Amino acid sequence: MVTLTVGSVTLDLPDDRATLIAEEVRRAAVAQHAESLGLDAGRELADALELRLVGESDDPVKIEGDQAFALFHYLNVAAPSPSDPLYLAVRALVECD
Numbered sequence: 130m131v132t133l134t135v136g137s138v139t140l141d142l143p144d145d146r147a148t149l150i151a152e153e154v155r156r157a158a159v160a161q162h163a164e165s166l167g168l169d170a171g172r173e174l175a176d177a178l179e180l181r182l183v184g185e186s187d188d189p190v191k192i193e194g195d196q197a198f199a200l201f202h203y204l205n206v207a208a209p210s211p212s213d214p215l216y217l218a219v220r221a222l223v224e225c226d
Contacts, residue, residue, distance in 0.1 A: 131181045132189040135218035151178040170195030
């Protein structure tokens with residue numbers, strides 16, 4: 130499990146979902162025009178998730194700012210369930226900025 134802190138919400142993600150998110154936000158972060166779209170922060174998020182997945186850190190991954198935007202972009206593309214707690218927490222955080 131990987132623990133995320135999104136605003137005031139703490140969520141535990143299964144390793145397989147955390148791995149998929151890390152792969153996809155990293156892919157978006159290195160895509161053409163990623164920086165101009167604000168997706169380049171996905172690289173930092175992917176690194177943080179991977180540190181937890183390999184056991185180098187047990188601290189929760191704090192998602193905020195540009196990392197939240199990059200994750201929100203991925204979650205919108207992935208078409209999550211409208212009731213997915215991660216999607217709801219990230220959407221609320223992004224909409225507040």
